[in-house]
Amino acid sequence: MPTDHEPVLRSAVTLLLRRPASSMDEIARAAGISRATLHRMFPGRPALITALGGEATAQISRAIDAADVDDDTADVPAVLRRLVDHVMPCAEYLAFLYGESSLTGDPELDAAWTLMDERVSALVRRGQENGSMRVDLTAQWVSEALFSFVAAAGWAVHEGRLARRDSARSVAELLLGGATRRPHR
Amino acid sequence: MPTDHEPVLRSAVTLLLRRPASSMDEIARAAGISRATLHRMFPGRPALITALGGEATAQISRAIDAADVDDDTADVPAVLRRLVDHVMPCAEYLAFLYGESSLTGDPELDAAWTLMDERVSALVRRGQENGSMRVDLTAQWVSEALFSFVAAAGWAVHEGRLARRDSARSVAELLLGGATRRPHR
Amino acid sequence: MPTDHEPVLRSAVTLLLRRPASSMDEIARAAGISRATLHRMFPGRPALITALGGEATAQISRAIDAADVDDDTADVPAVLRRLVDHVMPCAEYLAFLYGESSLTGDPELDAAWTLMDERVSALVRRGQENGSMRVDLTAQWVSEALFSFVAAAGWAVHEGRLARRDSARSVAELLLGGATRRPHR
Amino acid sequence: MPTDHEPVLRSAVTLLLRRPASSMDEIARAAGISRATLHRMFPGRPALITALGGEATAQISRAIDAADVDDDTADVPAVLRRLVDHVMPCAEYLAFLYGESSLTGDPELDAAWTLMDERVSALVRRGQENGSMRVDLTAQWVSEALFSFVAAAGWAVHEGRLARRDSARSVAELLLGGATRRPHR
DNA sequence: TATGAATGAGTCTTCATTCAT
């Protein structure tokens, strides 16, 4: 059983989000370990980045599981709200995934990401079929918008422009209801 | 008359968006000039990044002007649609601004950005006051979501996951109307 | 225990004296280490030059101590002869100090150098007071001439124009007695 | 007849004496001309350095001529005093020649320098033969000492540690009579 | 296992030089 690398990954993602060009030395010091130890944990910088990508997809994947996305019987908007709730804590990893566009290229990560995207898209598509979701926006695009909103909200929280306890609601409401006032309801 | 640096900035932003770690050499070659010339235009990498940030804010600022955001008499959702239309072409610069978090810290850029954000927020606030926009989402958040959303759409177009001619509508519709189907209308 | 940098400084001063424009690469190779290691020892060329200046003043300062310059009871010309004897081995560092005029400006080095100069000046002044030294030449000038002369002799030895075993005597005799033949004695 | 380059050389030697690593740009600006013009005057940096060396030897050679060094009938110490008087104004060029050890290698300059040295050495030798100069110091060494003293004095004057109108006397007295007080005379 | 020291590789930066005006 390898040493638990998760704390190192967590501090790394926080640092890399603020300064994407951080050196291995800075990453190591932010984690409170030595350069060489960091290299022992992750043999090479690409390995670290890959591990970060893996941790990101794993966390988000777990969040999707926890939201019970594949439950065919549930109300789609309600599931999307749950999903946002569960994904919100992974906002940092999500933002990282967005920034590090060079992850595209790693087949395994690409596959994992495609799978997650597909699961959310399928959920939206089911909503479109049963009439609860708009059909003039592609499910793929709604899925992408969800993740993008979560990342943006995470960033806004980080920067103090959005209250943390308000962030999930802000995302879900905007995503599902839009910014204009509904005529009645 | 100083040499025109805009084409260089344009090719640089395109390249840096694909590979944020591009070297000065790659940036220079992408612009069709030599490394040394690039360094004469922008003395040092930070200077180049700052110039990119400046160009980004300038372009987006012009787009906001073109959308006539400060027109008090106009219908707010309509203005927001126009705004998305006009900002969409700057999506690349916007995405760059989002990724390069190290720009935060430059007082001039920060001020310019705050000003733009404030103009859009004011527009949303006017909509909230005259009943066309929801009041349970802060104007600040809607403004931020708009920009982040445009960036995401630009990215999706770039990656081929969204049709370019559909992008502005997709953004505006989702932002304003949300993803759920409205009861009637 | 910090690594011993003295051998590196020694080879650097020898090289820089021959070719003041030597690159960091050449300096590193002359010391038998890699460029990167040289940069780790002295972060940047200015740091190396400063360290060389520090080593120079340290060595010369030790030589002045060894010559017992502050001994008030001794015969001044004899002390000056001893001083030349002791400073002669540092001629290389001294010549370097003279050539690298950019060292002037470093407050710490300037202070150290002023102190050394002052000690020798005081010695000469004492000789002027007790009648063993000429009073129509300022003590400051004699002190400065001594150092410059040692550097010149070191250089002449280096270039093969002066025998090493003769250098100290040549310096001391010329400095103290002058080049003309004394009437008798 | 080429444009008069002497003012450029003069400002260059002054600058290079203070900062031997000055760039062509700095040299050009110090002379009040453009880089390209400097390159037109001296095709390449080596050409400039060579020209500086040539000007230096020319000036010093003229000074030696003016001192009438080859006059066999004159009193040797008196000629040396005249020589110091005439060489003193070239102190800057002389100091430059000393610093730029890489000039050794240019056969023409080496020859010119050797010739000058030889003329002064011959003068000293004549003094040794007719009993006016010490014979326990090589003529070559006395010649070298003269130039070294002049350079040192020029530098001391430049730095404000020696009065300009006192400099020639200080050099000549120290060189000829030494720093100790003569028993009587 | 963890670390300070050392290094090869590659980037950033600047310089001397040339060219079009």
Next chain:
DNA sequence: AATGAATGAAGACTCATTCAT
């Protein structure tokens, strides 16, 4: 003849990585 713009070449510098302890 003189200048601003452009560039090839070369040096300074830093980083990721390895090794001895």
